[in-house]
Amino acid sequence: MSVTATDPGADVSTVVASMFTWPLGEDAALIPRTVAVAESYQALLEANHERLARWFPGFDRPPTPEGTRADLELRGQAWLDGSQLPLVVAVRAADGWQLAGAVNLLVNGPARSGEVGYWLDADFEGRGLVTRAVTAVLDHAFGRLGLERVELRTIPANERSRSVARRLGFTQEGVLRAAAAFADGRRDEVVYGLLAAEWHRPVSPAVGVEQP
Template identity: 70%
Template structure:
């Protein structure tokens, strides 16, 4: 089951969801989430995903590595969770890869199909952008997606990203190369009134 009883830190996304840091403390719940969503939700859109979900040990190792990257300031790794009785149920992820010298980043995310259409991804990405353009002091954030991923493109447009182009055959999937649509958002464009 992909639930956790507590977390040292949560960031509210409203009354119905929170962001939780992806750390080894949530390994079992996070692993269950990955197993349940690997083929349809992760491998379908992420060229870095293998054909098979990771083992629990590999999930733990990956969480240790993301924790180090978080401490190094090169990654903001978060899980999206919703309340379920007295626990948090993990339903997706959002993360920001950070290039400090360039003062830029790349946001990525995915969510379980049952939780699509509730605004969770948009709110999660908005919270990450607040951090990126606030305390982290980034000047630009990029979002890349598959041309067939309409939902992801709508998230980008809803948050004010500008489509900057298509990188032809930029993503190497096991079944061949695919194009990527690149969106960009500048600090001056975020939350302007």
């Protein structure tokens, strides 16, 4: 379900125009996940709450504007202190920009490692947005941030996420038994790992060039 703010995409378009923007081609970009996009992000969470609760721990309760804003404030501080790279995927719309999903990189500076996570609104699946977004984050992680290792974790049933991991060259390293705590019980987590020396940007088979 595509989502915009009450004034469609107003907060998102303002951020794209005035703040850090990470292009993902002509149709999409990554922007900071901070209180500047709180209204649109709350709407996106509300529209995707049931889907997210299936795949991610911690989504057992519907999001509230107050809770979302508090979370975004914490993530903005984490951006500043270098412990996290919280981003949202913005896509072009007829009347500006709108949010389509989120990408996050947790950073362990002393260990020179990180953990990437992501999710996408169902209406935007099949456009390569997750692959493009995670590719950009991995380029940054293994480039400017100088990380040596990035992990990706998901539950075994999340085949879409596992497919992204395989497509980007991650190696399945093991299964953590009952590691994910959901409201209805614990579930296993599949752990994937990617080393800096193994990172190669994916090539689009349709055009034979690197994806943006």
